[in-house]
Amino acid sequence: MTKIKIGNIAKIFNGYAFKSNEYSDDGFQVIRITNVQNGYISNDNRKYIKLNNKLLEKFILNDGDILISLTGNVGRVGRIKKENLPAVLNQRVGKVIIKSKDVFPDYLFHFLKSGIVESKLIRKAKGIAQKNIGSVDIEDIEIPLPPLEDQKRIVKILDKADALRQKRKQAIGLLDDYLKSVFLKMFGDPVKNEKGWGFQKLNDLCDVGSSKRVFVDELTENGIPFYRGTEIGMLSCGEVIKPKLFITNKHYQELKKHTGVPAVGDLLMPSICPDGRIWSVDTELPFYFKDGRVLWIHVKVKSLNNIYLKYTLKEKFKNNYKSIASGTTFAELKIFALKGLSIMLPPVELQNKFAEIVEKSEKIAQSMLAQSAELETQFQVLMQKTFNC
Incomplete structure (x- = not known):
């Protein structure tokens, strides 16, 4: 199959540096890096701006536009839909x-979000604290290019497979909504605390931190999975992921000895987490994670149930994220801010009762996840065959 550089069929147009002090209550939604997720554009934590300068009209987005992140989690690809507009x-x-x-x-969109591009761009990225790529880095990547009719046929197959995956995710999401309603009925709002529970600082209840830094040149093609905020967010939603980054087992053992590693029941979350995507570690299989971009909480007292804590934090982040996170370009959770959070502390017996309800619901979810895993495997095999991953 013919392969050509992306730059021969497309170009990358960069956005404009809209000033945060010019944000308004309405107008055009400013699509920032945080909005670009895996395959879609998120409307969470919206920012708006009035567009009073005709010279800026070239930055207006349209339904179907394909976007890619150039900083931070480089290579993430999403697509504008009507619900994102005007933007x-x-x-x-x-x-x-x-x-x-x-x-x-649509064929180009599937290729860009297949994982091939993201993996290559991560390795091309420059910077230490925050990774950056340029337009040329994307345009230099080769894409398999069959005849147009074959592309359309491939897209139909991939769309059908993807639709099945999304329906399964929606069903799992409904279970999470149910558990949220149970939580609020049992404990009330963790910010308002209508039931008058006592409070303690998270730092007094848990160890809060991150990992030891792993540099780009220490990443390998295989070995122990290395998760970023992107993968942690996906795992929190019950998604089956295909690891893209790895470290050697020797490196993992050194890190494990130096900093320890998450245990089953520990909580991990992306540093950018307005929607409360918190993963309660459910595997003993080895993995490591990115420092700073993933935060780690380990419960150290018997008066706090980790599952209760997870749902407490989810509610706090969803309803009060702006007052917890910091940063102008990216509203990120910081370790010191997490340590200072006041945690509502009802009797542990009640917390445990809630955890039992969660466990029963998760048994139902497990059967859905098993089907999701099978669908995901089939989808990834299909992507590999299509794009020669």
Whole structure:
């Protein structure tokens, strides 16, 4: 199959540096890096701006536009839908502009989010505290390009497979909504505390931290999975993931000896977590995670149930994220801010009762997850065959 560089069929158009002090209550939604998720554009934590300058109209986005993150979690790809509009393109987010009739837009979108591009861009990225890529890094990547009719046929197959995956995720999401309602009925709002429970600082109840830094040149093609905020967020939603980054077993053992590693029941979360995507570690299989971008909580007292804590934090983040997170470009959770959180502390017997309800619900979810795992495996095999991963 013919392979050509992405730059021969498309170009990457960079966004504009809209100023945060010019944000308004309505207008055009500013699509920032945090909005670009795996395969979609999130409307969480919206920021708006009035577009009074005609020179900025070229940054207005349209339904179907393909976007890619150029900073932080580089290589994440999403697509604008009507519910995201009206919207404009912010700095460090690239818009893919197709310039050839030889490529079907949906085919290019599937290729960009297949994982091939993201893995290559992570290795090309520059920077220590925050990774960056440029338009050329994307445009230099090769894409298999079959005839147009074959591209459309491939897209139909991939769309059908993806739709099955999404339906399963929605069902799992409904279970989470049910557990949220149970939590609020039993404990009330953890911010308002209508039931008058006592409070303690999270730092007094848990060890709160992150990992030891792993540098880009220490990542390998295989070995022990290395998770970023992206993968942790996906695991928190019950998604089956295909690890993209790894470290050697020798390196893992050194890190384990130096800092320890998460145990079953520990809580991990992306540092950018307005929607409360918290993963309660449910595997004894070895893995490591990115420092700073993933935060780690280990319960150290018997008066706190880890599952109760997970749902407490989820509610706090969803309802009060702005007052907890910090940063202008990215509202991130910091270790010191987490340590200072006041945690509502009802009797542990009541917490345990809630955890039992969660456990029963998760048994139902497990059967769904098993089906999701099978669908995910089939989907990944299909992607590999299609794009020669």
